[in-house]
Amino acid sequence: MHEPTPTLDPSHPRRYADFSTLPEALDYAAGGKRGVNFYSPRGELESSITYAQIRDRAHEIGRRLVHFGIKRYSRVALIAETNEDFVCYFLGCQYAGLLPVPLPLPTSFGGRDGYTEQLHQQMKSCEASVALSAAYMLPLLDEATNGLGMEFIGSPDTFEAQASLAEIKNVKLPEVHPEDLAYLQYSSGSTRFPHGVAVTHSSLVSNCHGIGVEAMDVNDDDRVVSWLPFYHDMGLVGMLLSPITCQVSIDYIATEAFARRPIQWLKLISRNKGTICSSPTFGYEICARRANSTDLEGLDLSSWRVAGIGADMIRPDVLEMFAEKFKDCGYNKKAFMPSYGLAECTLAVSFAPTFSGYTVDLVSEDVLNGDVKSVKEYKKNGNGANYREVVNCGKPLSSYNLEIRDEKDVVLDDREIGRIFLKGKSVMVGYYMDEAATKQCLSEDGWLDTGDIGYMADGSLFIIGRIKDMIIINGKNHWPHDIEWAVEKLPELRSGDSAAISIPGKNNEEVPAILVQCRKRDEEERVDLENRIKSEVQAVIGKTPEVILVPPRSLPRTSSGKLSRVKARRQYLEGQLT
């Protein structure tokens, strides 16, 4: 009978990511019985592979890659499906001293050109020399690699047909050092000009150690259950690499299966007694919205101890809705564990304490829109209307130095609002092959300007807003210029005619909006333009925006003539732009 890998493994003493490289961590995990399991969209166990089997296969793949003649430190693009092949190839690259680059899968209907263009730009920007995907994805991958000088494009099967096991038997694998790059993470930058975060082994294991020991306090009963994609830092580091470095068994359902039937995630937690299961806010939201009474029958979420929340702004109303919906299924809202992180810091920066639930500050709108720079006067029991609940994201991991600074780089006091700066072992060495972008956010003495706005209070971090212009929809970051460029391609618009912003929706969620300078007077033509703008934006971000047509030359500019989105947003919300 097919059984998932065990949660408990008394035969193998646990080590908490105290390794110097990822291969060393996998070699150690391979000494035990634990491993990873993949479930079908309907919840059946499809495959199960122990860390020992993963190590053996990754080792073989590593030798194949070296035998094929791929130069050390070359980039290997992997379309990141939730399956054994991805896990083994990602780790195989580690043994071969190559840099895997996880690439996204399609997430919804339509947008073929946008998708292949995104893959193309990412592979181009890191000069990838190998691109691999499942066979059925190859037509899209072929299109995406068009014009890029690749040494190999294919599926795991076609790659493995290149050499026999006998031929690769004596291939020597290179030595891997802690300061070597381990992989590239594309989750920041625009789609037009992407830049991959370069992550070293030493950054990675340091972050995994912080997550495993300080944040999650991993213990014998722990088991990870995840639907997060491997091309996202929270899925890759949080739900794959950090469990490997702490030898925890993992159960996966594919992201696309979760998007269709989110309750399968909860059913899997219930069945396998999952304890560490994290998600951005919107994952909790779709579970709460879609679960019906039949779904709740027999569901037991009492094992769930770490319900991590991160990646986008944390919305307390959603957490309440989730907790209420599943309280009769044994879900304890103390499991909620808010966190803050970013790919530029490998993944994690700070975590609320385990099994303590979430706490909030009520912060006045004057503070949120930038009129007041300090929350010293914040009200403990304000009555809602002019206050937003800001979630406590907990204490930074001990490997970080953290400063909140004002515009002049002066370090601020407790409860004063400014930009968040970080220094420490998990901070990236830079964006890969992009010195200009690196210099913009990383100082010579190693301080990273996250661009995020927040404050510290009694040692805990509160995030007011992510990078000030960024628009985050369903957990995906969108840069406003990507949206604006798409809109400004319309024949009647010019460059600088639009400003993409996000505005608060009815439930405090972020709603994408675009302000567009419009010269037309005719009502029918205006409606037609609005509709075309909607479809352009929809093609970029997968969601229909609010379109606001404003008079010509009404969008505010900075002194150097650049569009000021922050000002435009404020003017719009204050009703000055209509």
Added chain:
Amino acid sequence: MTLNTSEIFDQICEIMTPFNIKAISIKTGTTFASDLELDSLAVMDMLAAIEDHFDVTVPLNILPDLETVGQVAEAIKTILDE
């Protein structure tokens, strides 16, 4: 009993009723994005309902080619015929 594309289309229209918030009349050329204004999560929710109804799985690689309701009907037809 094999369904033809137009029968599949009619059944899809019925499944889509709860997702058609704007209550527009659905034609084969109706687009999910600009006509129905569905975001990516709503699309996946609807896709799950369509897959359950026809007992099929629509593979990821064809999603980028599906812009209209008619294209989904054709894709389901192809999968059912295979």
